[in-house]
Amino acid sequence: MLSPAFVLVLLNILSVTAWKCDVTSSSYGDPTMVLEPLEKEISKKLSDKQASYDCDLEVGALNLILLDDAEMDYKEKLVFKTTIEGHYPVEQARTYVTDAVGEWLNKLEEMQGPVQFGCNVELDQDQNLGKQTSTFTIACLFK
Numbered sequence: 001m002l003s004p005a006f007v008l009v010l011l012n013i014l015s016v017t018a019w020k021c022d023v024t025s026s027s028y029g030d031p032t033m034v035l036e037p038l039e040k041e042i043s044k045k046l047s048d049k050q051a052s053y054d055c056d057l058e059v060g061a062l063n064l065i066l067l068d069d070a071e072m073d074y075k076e077k078l079v080f081k082t083t084i085e086g087h088y089p090v091e092q093a094r095t096y097v098t099d100a101v102g103e104w105l106n107k108l109e110e111m112q113g114p115v116q117f118g119c120n121v122e123l124d125q126d127q128n129l130g131k132q133t134s135t136f137t138i139a140c141l142f143k
Contacts (some may be wrong), residue, residue, distance in 0.1 A: 001055060009040075010049045011025070014102065015136070020053065020055065021035075021053075021055035021058050021118075022055065028039040029031065030083070032048065033094070034059070034093045034094075034096075034121045034138070035119060035120070035121065037094055038097045038100070038110060038138065038140070039053050039067075039098045039119070040099070040115060041097060041098070041101045042087070042101060042108065042119070045101060045105065045109070046070050046108060046111065046113070046115050046117075047110045048113070049111055049112070049113030049115045050113045050114035051113070051114070051115045051116075051117065052095060052114070052115075052117075053117060054116040054117065054118045054143070055071075055118060056118065057074065057116065057119075057140075057141045057142075057143065058118035058119060058120050059113075059116060059117025059118070059120075060118065060141050061118055061120035061139040061140055061141050062080070062122070062139075063122040064073070064077060064122075064139045064141065065120060065122045065137050065139045066087050066122065067081075070141055072141075073092050073143065074141040074142060074143045075111075075142050075143050076107065076111065076141070076142040076143050077139065077140070078102035078104045078107060078108075078139070078140045078142070079101055079138070079139045079140075080096065080099065080104070080137070080138045080139075081135065081137045081138075082096060082099070082134075082135070082136050083133055083134065083135040083136075084133065084134050085131065085133055086132055086133075086134065087125070087132060087134060088123055088125060088134035088136060092136070093121075096120065096136055096138065097138070100109075100138045104140075110141060115142055115143075116142070116143050117140055117141065117142045117143075118137065118140065118141055119138060119140035119141075120138075120139055121136070121137065121138050121139075122136075122137045122139075123135070123136055123137075
């Protein structure tokens with residue numbers, strides 16, 4: 001039999017690290033760092049529109065980033081992209097979530113409910129002529 005203290009510790013670990021969708025559908029190492037706060041922020045903005053997260057749209061959002069084609073039906077796509085010189089600081093991920101949702105605010109407010117959405121992220125680090133750049137892209141699909 002498991003002790004109550006052990007069960008609480010286990011539940012706490014699972015709640016911090018578990019993401020509802022298949023992690024292999026993300027090109028970003030730790031989806032909880034970006035996708036979880038992104039889902040929360042968008043859900044807050046769409047609170048009056050019966051918003052729900054759809055893991056299938058997460059795969060489509062990755063296709064949108066990588067192939068410029070979601071390969072599925074959707075009503076709206078929103079993309080945020082930023083490029084910085086140098087190596088990408090991982091701690092910036094949450095800042096970019098806030099920036100993306102802020103940039104998308106008008107479009108989010110115009111949406112009619114109920115809304116399903118899924119998002120994905122991509123980090124592209126490039127070395128060219130001795131200069132490193134990091135491009136961080138967030139894409140969300142809505143249906």
